[in-house]
Amino acid sequence: MSSEAADTAVAAPEGGVEVPKAEFIDDVAEFLKDKDTDRVLAQLQENMRTYRMVQEDLLQRRVRTLNKLPELKRAVEIVKQLIERQSTGEDTTADFMLAEGVYSKAKITDAKSVNLWLGADVMLEYPLEEARTLLEENEANCRANLKTNEESVSYIKDSMTTTEVAIARIYNFDVERRRKQKEAGGSS
Template identity: 40%
Template sequence: MAAASSSSSPSSATERRGIPGAQFVEDVQTYLTQSGLDVNSALAFLQERLQQYKFAEMKLLAQQRDLQAKIPDIEKCLDIVATLQSKKGTGEALIADFEVSESIYSRACIEDSDSVCLWLGANVMLEYSGEEATVLLQKNLQNAKASLEVLLADLQFLRDQVTITQVTIARVYNWDVHQRRIRQAASTSSDS
């Protein structure tokens, strides 16, 4: 494995946020010579790298699903806080249904309120003024959207590395088949 990592050339891709870049192999013979690997070892290394990319992709896709679920929740909370703020001082009560437990809802009459309680996670809830809650939720929304953008860029980079690695595997394998045919033809012609 150490020999394979020393085969990096200036044309090989760089790392992105811990994801190593895949090297496109133009000349298989040169790649094998520089890396000090035989065909089977090179293919094993590339297959292992491909599996690492696939595992990383699964993790990133799970993070993407989490963020894509989190963003609408934050937006809903912002809407609710805005509705509470708009009702503040009007003397008009807000009638709302809220989830008590999974599939169990209760109706509440929310009268003029100066604060809201937000779940922070890990069974922790904190009370904020409406303005503080809005600022916090907007910041959380911006952070979630920024994280999603970075995650999508990471996924694209990762998909590119998967493609490069798959092409390299095919090139090494095809080169090996070609070399075997050449050796077989040479041994057949020398036997005649």
């Protein structure tokens, strides 16, 4: 990790904090030439804190996305059922949750639209076909977000491992260098 590499950062996955680029150090002695070891170690420790913070954020996003996916699947299936029943003219009987553990049965006749909860206290009415399209797009986006999240977590884990190795190698090199300096100074 050269001084220019320390300044190099890549945009964090999913638009979060800038993530410093982790670089494997081939030759520790050459890398530390003209550098303060303590400052380099401090910078690497700061990078590790950033990686941990970004990793935690990514894992929280993954949990939220995984929680949304079953709801989206269920909503798509319900809308598909309503469309199918609309074309055959059949009535649909549905159970609605009124409160936690309290349900009511309803008979739906000739449904032409559904109300979709968009979040932030917003609910909109959509024709069935539009609702199906919107929900299918949301489900596809949710799956794409999970894939991107998985790749981002993998990148962060690799960066953390590379940085941990760099810290250990620099620390060990510095201990050995100080021991040699002490021996050279003590044997004169």
